[in-house]
Amino acid sequence: xxxxxxxxxxxxxxxxxxxxxxxxxxxxxxxxxxxxxxxxxxxxxxxxxxxxxxxxxxxxxxxxxxxxxxxxxxxxxxxxxxxxxxxxxxxxxxxxxxxxxxxxxxxxxxxxxxxxxxxxxxxxxxxxxxxxxxxxxxxxxxxxxxxxxxxxxxxxxxxxxxxxxxxxxxxxxxxxxxxxxxxxxxxxxxxxxxxxxxxxxxxxxxxxxxxxxxxxxxxxxxxxxxxxxxxxxxxxxxxxxxxxxxxxxxxxxxxxxxxxxxxxxxxxxxxxxxxxxxxxxxxxxxxxxxxxxxxxxxxxxxx
Amino acid sequence: xxxxxxxxxxxxxxxxxxxxxxxxxxxxxxxxxxxxxxxxxxxxxxxxxxxxxxxxxxxxxxxxxxxxxxxxxxxxxxxxxxxxxxxxxxxxxxxxxxxxxxxxxxxxxxxxxxxxxxxxxxxxxxxxxxxxxxxxxxxxxxxxxxxxxxxxxxxxxxxxxxxxxxxxxxxxxxxxxxxxxxxxxxxxxxxxxxxxxxxxxxxxxxxxxxxxxxxxxxxxxxxxxxxxxxxxxxxxxxxxxxxxxxxxxxxxxxxxxxxxxxxxxxxxxxxxxxxxxxxxxxxxxxxxxxxxxxxxxxxxxxxxxxxxxxxxxxxxxxxxxxxxxx
Numbered sequence: 001x002x003x004x005x006x007x008x009x010x011x012x013x014x015x016x017x018x019x020x021x022x023x024x025x026x027x028x029x030x031x032x033x034x035x036x037x038x039x040x041x042x043x044x045x046x047x048x049x050x051x052x053x054x055x056x057x058x059x060x061x062x063x064x065x066x067x068x069x070x071x072x073x074x075x076x077x078x079x080x081x082x083x084x085x086x087x088x089x090x091x092x093x094x095x096x097x098x099x100x101x102x103x104x105x106x107x108x109x110x111x112x113x114x115x116x117x118x119x120x121x122x123x124x125x126x127x128x129x130x131x132x133x134x135x136x137x138x139x140x141x142x143x144x145x146x147x148x149x150x151x152x153x154x155x156x157x158x159x160x161x162x163x164x165x166x167x168x169x170x171x172x173x174x175x176x177x178x179x180x181x182x183x184x185x186x187x188x189x190x191x192x193x194x195x196x197x198x199x200x201x202x203x204x205x206x207x208x209x210x211x212x213x214x215x216x217x218x219x220x221x222x223x224x225x226x227x228x229x230x231x232x233x234x235x236x237x238x239x240x241x242x243x244x245x246x247x248x249x250x251x252x253x254x255x256x257x258x259x260x261x262x263x264x265x266x267x268x269x270x271x272x273x274x275x276x277x278x279x280x281x282x283x284x285x286x287x288x289x290x291x292x293x294x295x296x297x298x299x300x301x302x303x
Numbered sequence: 304x305x306x307x308x309x310x311x312x313x314x315x316x317x318x319x320x321x322x323x324x325x326x327x328x329x330x331x332x333x334x335x336x337x338x339x340x341x342x343x344x345x346x347x348x349x350x351x352x353x354x355x356x357x358x359x360x361x362x363x364x365x366x367x368x369x370x371x372x373x374x375x376x377x378x379x380x381x382x383x384x385x386x387x388x389x390x391x392x393x394x395x396x397x398x399x400x401x402x403x404x405x406x407x408x409x410x411x412x413x414x415x416x417x418x419x420x421x422x423x424x425x426x427x428x429x430x431x432x433x434x435x436x437x438x439x440x441x442x443x444x445x446x447x448x449x450x451x452x453x454x455x456x457x458x459x460x461x462x463x464x465x466x467x468x469x470x471x472x473x474x475x476x477x478x479x480x481x482x483x484x485x486x487x488x489x490x491x492x493x494x495x496x497x498x499x500x501x502x503x504x505x506x507x508x509x510x511x512x513x514x515x516x517x518x519x520x521x522x523x524x525x526x527x528x529x530x531x532x533x534x535x536x537x538x539x540x541x542x543x544x545x546x547x548x549x550x551x552x553x554x555x556x557x558x559x560x561x562x563x564x565x566x567x568x569x570x571x572x573x574x575x576x577x578x579x580x581x582x583x584x585x586x587x588x589x590x591x592x593x594x595x596x597x598x599x600x601x602x603x604x605x606x607x608x609x610x611x612x613x614x615x616x617x618x619x620x621x622x623x624x625x626x627x628x629x
Contacts, residue, residue, distance in 0.1 A: 194421075202428045
């Protein structure tokens with residue numbers, strides 16, 4: 001990584017360009033090309049999701065029943081549906097834009113909730129051992145032995161559907177994976193001499209857990225989190241499909257796809273458009289997650 | 304002995320056992336008697352070597368002294384204060400006076416903390432210094448061990464093994480402890496830097512008056528640095544002697560076996576040397592032989608050795624040896 005960085009940084013210096021651009025290039029020259037591409041895609045998705053109400057060509061719920069299941073580029077009574085229409089003649093581009101915010105929001109918030117719960121419990125179990133460990137890890141076993149979707153269905157059935165409830169349901173059913181990883185990593189790190197040295201220094205449990213263990217187990221947790229991110233969007237679509245997630249007529253990528261699934265032979269674009277967006281989003285998050293994991297490790301940072 | 308301040312460490316009849324209690328599902332393991340009734344006193348500014356083969360209880364004993372492992376019986380006084388039975392806060396206070404240097408410097412520094420943060424941690428968490436004062440003190444400590452104050456912002460991976468061990472030493476000395484336990488401090492280092500680290504330890508001792516308990520199985524290192532040598536076998540001390548006495552006139556057969564295992568640089572001396580080879584393996588500490596624990600491997604063993612355990616008894620030259628025949 002570092003030779004190419006140095007090489008491109010050097011060539012930038014040679015170029016007689018505007019100072020500000022030069023400074024920007026010098027800073028970004030350190031980033032690998034893949035990271036630049038996928039962070040741009042991610043930023044684009046986020047911006048489009050935020051701006052959806054202003055840039056979408058149609059009302060997301062406006063139906064045109066005579067223009068049902070029309071292919072991309074279809075023009076009808078002066079309106080052009082650039083990405084086609086769905087089964088109720090709603091503009092797919094508009095719904096995908098609106099759905100981005102919902103899908104992103106659910107995924108980000110539920111990953112935050114589940115990782116906070118999961119990582120703290122895992123670290124506590126791995127550090128204190130004994131009864132704390134037994135109780136936490138048995139609960140993990142129990143939660144993991146129940147199919148997540150079933151647990152989510154049960155919880156939604158009790159709490160009722162809704163955006164925040166969906167986040168809560170996903171967050172509270174997906175934490176055990178973080179706990180398992182955090183627990184195993186904590187066990188490993190806690191036995192290293194530098195933790196013993198910290199104890200001898202007089203550091204308490206809180207300081208050791210946050211200052212020494214958490215930074216050293218962050219890498220694997222980040223990998224779990226990026227994998228979970230994609231899964232959350234899919235879980236959301238699954239729950240929405242069952243009528244337990246985002247309620248129609250609100251759009252989310254998952255709900256658009258689950259509708260499109262029924263028409264995949266006649267109207268492939270309904271599945272393809274949000275599906276491709278989902279693929280790009282998850283892929284970008286994974287690439288950035290891997291890069292960030294390397295950045296968190298001072299050993300791989302060039303100086 | 305009458306003045307408690309004269310000693311940085313006083314251990315009386317310390318025993319550490321592992322296992323034996325029934326687990327959750329009733330699986331009761333054997334009791335491993337890692338340390339079995341040892342007495343040791345270390346004076347101010349003294350360096351005591353603790354030698355013995357792997358598994359003899361050296362590491363357990365060091366962990367017990369710093370309070371990371373609780374003994375089943377006995378008394379350990381560090382700087383005059385009792386470690387055994389101390390509550391968390393008390394233990395934390397006592398740990399000011401005893402610090403540790405570990406074997407592998409690559410594992411004893413947090414890879415995600417700058418070395419400044421690592422060295423400053425004991426000062427920070429105990430509220431000794433903060434802000435600019437902390438930074439300055441860390442700089443002084445780093446200078447003291449032969450590094451530069453600017454190194455504080457670097458991470459451990461940017462240093463060599465010898466430099467990392469210097470950082471570990473700086474951290475151990477941050478609180479100006481009376482006793483530092485050095486657990487094989489140079490065995491993970493290149494031979495070329497061992498002498499540097501040993502000389503640094505000696506120089507720091509002269510300057511600060513710190514005492515060392517030097518855990519090692521490398522007798523050439525021990526000869527270089529120690530005032531007194533303690534030999535441990537299966538959780539008990541078998542010989543305690545001053546350095547000169549120890550190296551000139553080793554008495555316990557186990558000690559003599561250890562000595563003869565050290566190769567001499569001179570081939571003539573090496574070939575002419577009395578060979579003292581032990582047979583058999585170190586017995587399991589879960590199943591210590593009766594009488595003298597060493598009798599299963601001892602060339603001098605007789606009937607009495609398997610029945611009566613020899614106590615440490617003083618000899619003419621001041622050494623204390625636990626053997627019926629030596």
